[in-house]
Amino acid sequence: MARRGYYDNDATGLQGVYARTYGVSSNLAVELTPDLSFRSISGARWLKRWLDVDLDSSPFPLLEASLASRAKNLSQEFQFAGNFGPRLDWIVGAYFNEETGRDTSRATALGTINPDNPNFTDGFVKNSSWAVFGQFNYDLTDTLRFTGGLRWTEESKELRSFNRSTPGGAVCNIPVELQLGGTCQARFNDSFSDYSYLASIDWTPRSGLLFYARTARSFKGGGQNLRGTGTADSFAAFAPETVTDYEIGTKADLLDRRLRINAAIFQANYKDIQRTIVQAAPGGAIVSLVTNAARARIRGGELEVTAIPVEGLTLSGSVGVNDAKYLDFTDVTGDRSGEPFQFPKYSYRLGATYAAPLDFGELRLAVDWTWRSKTQLVGSAIYRDSLNQPAYGLLGARASLDIESINSQIAIFATNLTNKRYAVSAVQFDNSLGFNSLYAGEPRVIGVQLTTKFGGE
Template sequence: MTTITRHRAAPWWPLALAGLCHGAGAQTELPAVTVTANKQAQALDAVPAGVTVHEGEVLEAAGVTSLRALEEITPGLSFQPFGQSGIHSPVVRGLSANFFSFSTSTLLLVDGVPTLMAQGFDNSLLAIDRVEVLRGPQSTLYGRNAEAGVINIHTLAPGYAARTMLSTAFGSRGKQGLRFDLSRPLVEDTLYASVSGSWTRQHGFIDNTLNGGTADDREQGDARFALRWTPDRDTDATLRYAQQTWRDGAALWGAPAAARATVASGTPSWNHSIARTLSLDVSHAFASGLRLRSITARNEFFDRVMQDTDFRAPDTLHIGRDHRFQTLSQELRLEGSAGASQWLAGLYLDRDDHALANEQKLPLALTRSLAEQRGRTAALFTHWSVPLSAQWKVEAGARIERNELNFTPGGQPRRSADDTRFSPKLALQYQATPDSHLYASVSEGFRAGGFNVFVPAANYAAFAPETVRSFEIGTKGTLLQRRLRYAAALYRMNVRDMQVQQMPTPGVVYITNAASATSTGAEFELDYLLATGWRLQSGLAFNRTRFGTFRDGSDVYDGHRNPFAPDLNGHVGLRYDAPKGWHVQATLTATGKVYLDAANRYSRNGFGLLNLSAGKTWGAFELSAYVHNLADRRYDAVGYQNGIVTVYSPPREVGMRLTWRM
């Protein structure tokens, strides 16, 4: 959090638009980028880890309005094909988690508030300052479920500079959208407020031949409010509330044997989920140079779903969920300096309180299961950045974390599990030139264990935490008078007690610690001001995640690929901003083939997408048009849920946006 400097400033939007004119006019070098990957402000090029940063105004101008869209512009990041809004399981460097485990391998943070599972792992990227995607184990600073990385979203805080943005959108399949962001000072130099929101509605593309309509219509709403108080130069407090709602039809599912994007479903399918977050973020700078920060939060997600799973007229097979997930969290951090060294120490506490209600319809029975799951986490952590000489620096950190979990199936005795983990990290950095750095690091991460909450046949068996040890070397910096920024990294991760989803029969899903694995790979990023008005941005990630030893009964999966982990993904984007206010942009993204199960029987083929956009600015107004998936590529996940479901990919979308800023 930044302490306010008490003076008037120019409105924010001309500066934002200037930043979007990639190389236009007087821009002759790339701007400096500051991140908080290590929970302290630091230049991007000086962070000894793989980090991709997306500026909020660039995302807004490009029409990137969903968390899932980040996979198209972030090397090493993808998401499992699930087909339901509000639930996304990320895949970073080949590691992922199934949503049945109620955890993720990558942590989502929004203004310091954690989301620890796929349920609620979503964001409309509204009123964003920046998004930082950290790759590699981050458990030292961020704790459980950051074993593969962190997606850290920072929203725009209200301040002394007023801002206003209003945007409308229209597109294919009757798409309608509205986004707004309003921020004003209420009391000069003391109290500020902002309110923002979005609403999107769009018809589906999956035809229900039984009733003549579409099965998968979508409607999403988002509302955010922030109140910021700065009683003096040293104290900064922000109260935030955010809510997302979904009023969708069916998931993007169909039967593998049916005609594509066609169902004949007689069972109503819908998603009426809600996410709510309330947080208080306070920081204070002491005269001694120390800074204290506190983030107190309540994060809730209500997963309310009914879904047909045989896609036929009679109600033979369906699933239903009415889950409530609630996490209360508290983080305290103290940071300061000791000579030339920078240090940070902190305390983290959280409490989970989850109420789970599951329904499953089989041909001969309707089963309803109730359960409660409660957990507690307590952790102490520290991080140090110590210069060894003018060119050498070491960064070191450690975290000790205690997790306790209590699980109570309906009508059954309570089951308990606990675990204590020590997660160290050490990085050595060398500044080869004023504009280039080399680094090497070793770190450990882990993902929390749990219980198979809806598998009474296995006596609700527990599964242990998954652990990772990572080795990484990399380089980053700038060239050509700061007109080119580059980053490259090589890594190897050894995974122990790997959590693997098994589905022996349709509808029966459980998690076991069935495998060891290795993940090796390389990542490259490039940001280049080619010439006046021209900017090239690209990223490429190679990954090879394979099981070491994996026995599932009589089946041997040694050497198989980890589900949902592509061997390749990347993007290249080219944008031109003309001096007269118009722009054109083309982005090509590619993702390799992924398997959907540990046996590697079912898969989604690799694919490439070409996205185009163009626009013109007149004063405070901007009119733009876009085409997503120009070639109308199909990349269905055929055989999801152990062969019983196809997750359909969305078709080409064409649309327009009109935006007003002042």
């Protein structure tokens, strides 16, 4: 069970979030025969959350919202796994998930001059999905292995909406053609289904050296726009997002395992990629909707190197390149094919760790530096420069001491040691209210951590 809450005052009122989550899970494994096993994985999760936020972050009541949600999630998975001889192992199974809940919000846009405030969204949701899957590994030779997998998923989405606006909820925000029996409610039912697959082959010419090639296809389920208002289009469901990726790479342990090199190049082809837009609805409400971009392509490469030059000292580094572009993207706001993606083209990381054995445990010292190139946080913004995060790097460090006699570790850590100011996300309002908002990344944090283990390993 976990709880978190905080509240702060600003010039226009309270801001904060309170959340409570708890759950139970079980993992039961049974060996039916020496070559066949069964596993049951069950889970249940509950969530309650309240959120008050001043979205414009100014001393004026431009855009404020209060949100509340509760949800229950139940899941069940069954697996059978086994092998046929020394060359083939396999797994088959079935999965089911059901989510029910309610999401409500009260938003005010230009509260001092807009008579249609506030805007209420209120929806009951019921989402369920089930899937069957299977995967196998087959050793073609002593050094060559093939892996194949297939999954079929069915999803059902149901939404009951009661969206309203103005004081007391006097005006219905559901278009007449969608209302049920003349009441301010609408019911939406949508279903989605698709397949996923995996095919890969890897070659191990000797111990510590692996080459591989793989392709996979998967999808992210479609959904419904809970915060629709004013028009039928704003309530339109969005389609599943599908991606097919291709990757080749190598993993090598060299110099008596003192040097490890992992390298890969990849390309991912997206269809109906899901993107969020923010726009003004009839009556002045600001709504956040999910839509589909027709096609997109991401290609790039990654390189990771780990070296142990002397006993106890580990040096590591990685570099990544991502070249992403929309091949076709048109929605209600127009042609957006030229928009940049919301992640950096270049990034790298450098790190060093030194571990020294002591009579009573181990001392470990670590430092790391991460860097990423400039990022356009919202590609659809009219004034993109205001939502452009320049390149930046973050420095972190950690010192820990393991004490074996009490099976514990005490550590001192620091993140963002230089207290770099940077933004991690943004929201676009320049197409509706005429401004944009940036959300700052975590400042310098220095802390102490104590970890104690109970029972066996």
